[in-house]
């Protein structure tokens with residue numbers, strides 16, 4: 082499948098500092114790419130840039146063949162931020178019906194995303210009464226409503242128990258298998274092995290880009306955490 086995202090020479094200035102420094106990479110459709118790096122390295126800023134809401138951007142950022150932020154991309158991109166973005170006093174289904182109307186998609190899509198995110202049993206429960214993991218899945222369901230070709234998920238598994246994390250990763254792979262490019266950020270290196278491809282970041286720089294196996298092999302490390310440390314000690318960033 083082709084490239085969903087092409088980025089070259091991307092630099093972003095926030096608060097007078099270069100928080101992204103000359104990034105070049107592509108994201109392919111049909112793959113789950115993990116965006117990994119310590120807190121503050123620039124993952125959220127990169128995601129905000131791809132969805133077209135970040136100011137202070139220099140360089141070329143092409144998303145689904147258009148410049149990032151183009152109005153035509155709105156329905157084609159799903160974005161889940163770190164904050165839960167559903168209404169506590171509405172049920173899951175009511176939230177989805179509301180956002181479906183905003184996006185102009187049919188009610189049948191609401192039922193589909195309830196299935197995809199495993200929320201059918203909770204569909205009529207108010208969001209305020211759900212667990213953190215269920216609330217997070219409700220946000221994911223909203224991000225899926227437009228049947229996006231690019232799905233951008235900012236730390237969607239943070240704070241979830243291992244069973245829920247496993248279920249969510251299965252969902253991400255199912256979405257990619259239908260042809261979407263899926264970008265998932267995490268500051269937990271052990272999520273790396275679940276991705277087809279990884280972008281490792283540190284201090285605004287991309288220090289590795291490849292499959293988990295290739296990154297481990299080139300760093301001579303047994304796991305991604307070891308590879309990350311080897312890359313940092315080797316002066317990659």
Ligand SMILES: Nc1ncnc2c1ncn2[C@@H]1O[C@H](COP(=O)(O)OP(=O)(O)OP(=O)(O)O)[C@@H](O)[C@H]1O
Nearest residue numbers: 095096100118119120121122123124125126127268
């Ligand atoms: N609104 C802002 N104004 C100025 N600087 C900011 C702003 N938001 C973030 N930054 C800075 O930009 C850098 C990158 O932040 P960003 O949120 O992209 O990192 P992150 O890797 O997503 O971190 P985390 O994993 O903690 O969410 C940090 O140094 C941060 O302090």
